[in-house]
Amino acid sequence: MQPPPRPVPQPSDREGWHAYIAEGNQSLPADAILKMPGVDVEAQQIGGATCYVATRRGISGAERRKAHLSIHGGGWILFGGRAAMALAKVTAMQFGGVTFAVDYRMPPDHPYPAGLDDCFAVYKALLAEYGAKNILVSGGSAGGNLAAALMHKVRDAGLEKPGALVLETPITDLTNSGDSWEVLNGLDPILRDADGVGSTQLYLNGNDPHHPYLSPLFGDLGSAFPPTHLVTGTRDRLLSDTVRMHAALRAAGVEADLYVAEAMPHSGFGKQTPEDAAVLTDTRKWLKGRWPAS
Numbered sequence: 001m002q003p004p005p006r007p008v009p010q011p012s013d014r015e016g017w018h019a020y021i022a023e024g025n026q027s028l029p030a031d032a033i034l035k036m037p038g039v040d041v042e043a044q045q046i047g048g049a050t051c052y053v054a055t056r057r058g059i060s061g062a063e064r065r066k067a068h069l070s071i072h073g074g075g076w077i078l079f080g081g082r083a084a085m086a087l088a089k090v091t092a093m094q095f096g097g098v099t100f101a102v103d104y105r106m107p108p109d110h111p112y113p114a115g116l117d118d119c120f121a122v123y124k125a126l127l128a129e130y131g132a133k134n135i136l137v138s139g140g141s142a143g144g145n146l147a148a149a150l151m152h153k154v155r156d157a158g159l160e161k162p163g164a165l166v167l168e169t170p171i172t173d174l175t176n177s178g179d180s181w182e183v184l185n186g187l188d189p190i191l192r193d194a195d196g197v198g199s200t201q202l203y204l205n206g207n208d209p210h211h212p213y214l215s216p217l218f219g220d221l222g223s224a225f226p227p228t229h230l231v232t233g234t235r236d237r238l239l240s241d242t243v244r245m246h247a248a249l250r251a252a253g254v255e256a257d258l259y260v261a262e263a264m265p266h267s268g269f270g271k272q273t274p275e276d277a278a279v280l281t282d283t284r285k286w287l288k289g290r291w292p293a294s
Contacts, residue, residue, distance in 0.1 A: 233264020
């Protein structure tokens with residue numbers, strides 16, 4: 001039996017949300033990860049936003065010419081600061097290249113569009129330095145939402161889209177109209193009503209959830225999206241968000257690949273299991289020839 005979800009503060013209770021976020025951040029062992037050898041990571045201001053730039057030691061010059069804009073998940077509220085720094089280190093170890101992990105602004109102090117604006121500012125800076133074909137954008141869960149929304153914003157600004165996009169169990173529809181949102185309620189141990197709905201409303205801050213910058217499933221996908229790899233699992237409550245995004249991308253003429261892991265819940269099994277390793281292997285295989293884009 002799952003433990004009961006933590007009580008979610010009221011939207012106006014900023015103190016309560018800060019305490020809720022601090023408790024949630026303890027689930028990620030940031031200090032232990034940051035002590036792991038083999039990857040250098042430092043904080044930089046890029047485009048006015050804080051980024052953690054991580055590079056695996058000993059990588060080649062060709063690898064240093066590849067930029068990875070990595071957008072962390074956590075319901076738009078968790079895993080900023082040292083947690084984001086730790087995740088940058090893990091991402092650089094897994095994928096190579098130069099990882100730019102955006103420590104984007106988050107609710108309750110900074111609801112939409114602050115986080116998306118930060119991601120956009122960093123992307124513009126990377127575009128000028130690395131060129132579009134050398135950029136990979138990735139995100140998981142709420143980070144997947146921001147990564148996909150970023151594609152719409154990049155297109156609307158008249159900028160070139162990146163070489164590749166990876167979305168892991170992404171939130172693509174903030175109207176919660178997907179079948180799995182209801183069918184898998186109670187079967188996904190990670191994404192439950194109390195946590196997911198509360199932080200979503202905090203992020204939305206009264207804005208229309210149908211807007212493509214909030215629900216990237218909606219809008220003109222064909223002109224906005226590069227080749228895209230999507231990951232979900234059969235126990236992921238956002239399975240429908242992911243498979244509908246995959247279908248919509250293909251219908252729009254975008255190269256899109258979908259990996260569905262058996263029994264995997266939202267955000268995976270904690271990144272420590274053979275199943276998680278299989279997901280990573282498949283993603284790295286897909287990226288060959290796409291990052292950098294040929």
